[in-house]
Amino acid sequence: MxxxxxxxxxxxxxxxxxxxxxxxxxxxxxxxxxxxxxxxxxxxxxxxxxxxxxxxxxxxxQLRGVLPLEGLVVSRSLRRSRRDFEIRVDTAFADVVAACADSRRVGGWINADFAAAYTRLHELGWAHSVEAWREGRLVGGLYGVAIGGLFAGESMFHRERDASKVALLGLVDLLSDASAGSRLLDVQWQTPHLASLGVVQVRRGGYLRRLDRALRLPLPAAFR
CATH class of the missing domain: 3.30.70.3550 (Leucyl/phenylalanyl-tRNA-protein transferase, N-terminal domain)
Structure with a gap:
């Protein structure tokens, strides 16, 4: 709620x-x-x-990273890998944030203040985790903020090969409902890795127009 x-x-x-x-x-x-x-x-x-x-x-x-839901690149090996994982939603939000904030990660930026802030948003129902589990262990996942038809991805992690990609695939599946054509999956900036998964760049003005439409949509069922 x-x-x-x-x-x-x-x-x-x-x-x-x-x-x-x-x-x-x-x-x-x-x-x-x-x-x-x-x-x-x-x-x-x-x-x-x-x-x-x-x-x-x-x-x-100025150039925003956006993943079109129909544009996610899913390799044959990733399709096989997804069968090895179980996707869960919001069962280990704090653990996902902690894994994303691990100080041993190269380029890590999530500090204690950010972890606490997004945990508060989660407790209020606005921030969510999509998790990849294997044999009862959390091995990958992502978290972000969901407002109407916007999902603003913040960070992702993996402890096993393909686990974070499977979590992303799980998120796309959760967003792919009757409103999918107007939903907005925001990843902030395009990186070479994200581009390989199908992330494109959208100019600021175009992004803001898409955001305005997305905010009018209902939340996906998984996040209500």
């Missing part, structure tokens, strides 16, 4: 239009649930700064 938190005191609508040529659109603010939800509803997401004194950084990329 969704619980709407108190409204944010920050205005992300004006932040997005502040500098159309920069991915970084704001600095500061906080990670309160209302702040996070308002940011995602305006196409903005947070990242910690390299220098803790700089506080939070808020991004709305």
């Amino acid at each position: 969704l619980v709407e938190p108190p409204e944010s005191v920050w205005d992300f609508a004006t932040a997005v239009g502040a500098d159309p040529d920069d991915d970084l659109v704001a600095m500061g603010a906080d990670l309160e649930p209302g702040t996070l939800l308002d940011a995602y509803r305006h196409g903005v997401f947070p990242m910690p700064a390299d220098d803790p004194r700089a506080g939070l950084l808020w991004f709305c990329p």
Whole structure:
């Protein structure tokens, strides 16, 4: 059940239009649930700064990474691998976030404040994990924020080969309902790895128009 938190005191609508040529659109603010939800509803997401004194950084990329639900690249080997895993939803959210935040991961950015903030969103019904299990063990997964027809992916991990890809495949399956054509699976930025899975780049204006349509949709059944 969704619980709407108190409204944010920050205005992300004006932040997005502040500098159309920069991915970084704001600095500061906080990670309160209302702040996070308002940011995602305006196409903005947070990242910690390299220098803790700089506080939070808020991004709305000029070129946004989006995975079209019909465009996920599923290799023959991945189709075989998926049979070895069980997909679960929201049974180990904190464990998924902890695995994604593991300090041993190259390029890891999730700190204790971020882990706590998204755990609060999960407790309010807005953040979800899609998990890959094998023989009773959590071996891969992802988490993100679901608002209407938007799923904003935050991070993913794997402990066994293909486990994170199978979790992504599971997420696409969960989103592929009668509203699939208007749903929006946001992955922030396109990387070579994500491009190999079918992630494309969408210009900021096009993304915001798609976001506006997506937010009007109902949640997928798995996240209600």
